[in-house]
Amino acid sequence: MATSELRGTLRIDAAPGAKRFQGVWLEHADGTRWVIDYRARDLWTWFADHDVIVTGGTYAPQGQAINAIHFRIDSLRFARPDYGRGPYLSMGPEQLLAGAFVTETALPGSKLAGSSWGAFVDEAGKHYVVVGEEIDPRRGAGPVSVRARVLEPDMSYTARTSGPDLWVVAIEDETD
Numbered sequence: 341m342a343t344s345e346l347r348g349t350l351r352i353d354a355a356p357g358a359k360r361f362q363g364v365w366l367e368h369a370d371g372t373r374w375v376i377d378y379r380a381r382d383l384w385t386w387f388a389d390h391d392v393i394v395t396g397g398t399y400a401p402q403g404q405a406i407n408a409i410h411f412r413i414d415s416l417r418f419a420r421p422d423y424g425r426g427p428y429l430s431m432g433p434e435q436l437l438a439g440a441f442v443t444e445t446a447l448p449g450s451k452l453a454g455s456s457w458g459a460f461v462d463e464a465g466k467h468y469v470v471v472g473e474e475i476d477p478r479r480g481a482g483p484v485s486v487r488a489r490v491l492e493p494d495m496s497y498t499a500r501t502s503g504p505d506l507w508v509v510a511i512e513d514e515t516d
Contacts, residue, residue: 345395346411347419350387352380366394366411374398374411382472383489383507386426391419423496432490434509438463440483441470460486460506468506485513 348366351373356362364377364384377384396414417430439462446452458470471491491505 343395343397343414345393347391347393350376350384350390350392350416352384352388361406363406363408366392366413373408375406375408376411376413378406383431386428387416387418390425392416393419423494425494425497427494427497428491428505429494430492431507432492434487434489436485436512437488437506438483438485444469460488460508468504470508471505472507484511486511 346366346368348368351365351367353361353363353365361378362380363375364380365373366376367373394411394413394416396412399410399412401410414433415431418425421429423429437460439460442459442461443456444459444467445456446454460468460470462468468488468490487509489507489509491507493505
C-alpha cells in the first residue's frame with residue numbers, strides 16, 4: 341500500500357446503523373468517500389465537517405467489512421488551521437509507546453489547583469495528557485505498551501497544560 345496525501349472533508353454518520361456501524365468518512369470534493377473508522381470516536385469528532393489533509397493509504401480489511409474503500413489515516417491536519425476552533429490542530433500516526441499511566445495533579449496556587457488528570461509517561465520521561473473515551477488512564481500503575489496517536493493542541497483554544505496530548509488507541513501489553 342502506497343502512502344498518499346489527500347484533501348477532503350471528514351464526515352460522521354448521524355447515528356449508528358446496522359451492527360452499530362456509525363461510519364467515519366473522508367469525503368472528496370467529487371463525492372468519492374473512503375471509510376476511515378466504523379465508530380464515531382472523540383478523536384474524529386474534533387475534526388468533523390472540516391476540510392482536512394491526511395496522509396495514509398487504502399487497505400483491505402480482515403474479516404467482515406463494510407462494502408467501501410477503506411483508508412488508513414497516518415496523520416491528519418486541518419487544511420486551513422483556524423486557531424481557536426477546537427482543542428487540536430493535528431494528529432500524528434499510530435505509534436507504539438512503552439511507559440506507565442499516572443495521575444497528575446495541578447500545583448497548589450495554580451488556576452487548576454486541586455484538580456487531577458490521567459497522563460502517560462513514556463520510557464524517556466515525556467509526559468502526555470491522556471484524552472478520549474477508549475482507555476481509563478487512572479486504572480493503576482505498572483509498565484505498559486500502548487498504541488497511541490500524539491495530538492497537537494491548539495494553545496489558543498483554551499487554557500491548558502503545555503505539551504501534546506495522547507490518544508491511546510489500545511493497550512498492547514501489560515505487565516504487573
